[in-house]
Amino acid sequence: MARYLNRRGDRTGSIHSESSATLHVRKGATILLPIRDYEHGQLACDILGKNTDSHIASIHLFHSVEDKLAGARLMLALEISRLADEQKDAKHEAKQYLKRLANSLEEVFLDAGIFTRVVVSESVADAILSASDQILPDLILLVIHPERQRHWFVPSVTNRVLSKARCPVQIIKPGQDTNWLSNPISVT
Numbered sequence: 001m002a003r004y005l006n007r008r009g010d011r012t013g014s015i016h017s018e019s020s021a022t023l024h025v026r027k028g029a030t031i032l033l034p035i036r037d038y039e040h041g042q043l044a045c046d047i048l049g050k051n052t053d054s055h056i057a058s059i060h061l062f063h064s065v066e067d068k069l070a071g072a073r074l075m076l077a078l079e080i081s082r083l084a085d086e087q088k089d090a091k092h093e094a095k096q097y098l099k100r101l102a103n104s105l106e107e108v109f110l111d112a113g114i115f116t117r118v119v120v121s122e123s124v125a126d127a128i129l130s131a132s133d134q135i136l137p138d139l140i141l142l143v144i145h146p147e148r149q150r151h152w153f154v155p156s157v158t159n160r161v162l163s164k165a166r167c168p169v170q171i172i173k174p175g176q177d178t179n180w181l182s183n184p185i186s187v188t
Contacts, residue, residue, distance in 0.1 A: 032137040038097040040143040049108040058113040063094040064127035125160035144173040
C-alpha cells in the first residue's frame with residue numbers, strides 16, 4: 001500500500017496482515033490509539049504489543065461516541081430522552097472495554113503509562129484531532145475495518161485524520177478473509 005504525507009510532510013504508512021514487520025516508534029514515544037470497538041481494540045493492542053521495537057512512554061486509548069443530539073433538527077422529548085440514554089450506555093460500554101484493553105496493555109508495557117478517554121462528539125475525526133492536539137502524541141495508530149466501503153462523496157474518518165493530523169499516522173488494515181488476531185503484519 002502507498003505511503004502518505006500528512007500536512008507537516010511527515011511520512012505515514014499502512015499495515016497489511018500479510019507478513020511480519022515491526023512498528024518503528026522512537027524511544028519514549030507517546031501513542032494515541034483511537035478505538036472503534038472492542039474487536040478493533042484487541043487487534044490494535046495485539047499488534048502494538050507484539051511488533052513494537054522500543055520503549056513506549058505512554059499509550060492513550062481513545063473512543064468517541066457520536067453525539068446524535070447535536071444535530072439541529074426537531075425531535076420529540078421522548079426521542080431526545082432515548083438518544084440521551086443510548087449515548088450514556090454507549091459511553092459506559094466504551095469505558096468498560098477501554099479499561100479491559102488498558103489492563104491487557106499494562107501486562108505488556110510495564111513501564112508505560114496507559115490512559116483511557118471517552119468523549120461524546122459530533123464528528124469522530126474532529127474528536128481524534130482534538131485529542132491529538134491536547135495529548136501531542138508522536139504517533140496516531142488507526143485501525144481500519146477490512147471490509148470498509150469506499151467514500152466517494154464524504155471523506156472517511158481516516159482520510160480526514162490523515163489530512164489534518166500534526167503527527168505521523170500509522171494505519172492498520174487486517175486482511176478481509178483472515179482471523180484478525182492470528183495473522184502477522186507488514187509495513188509498506
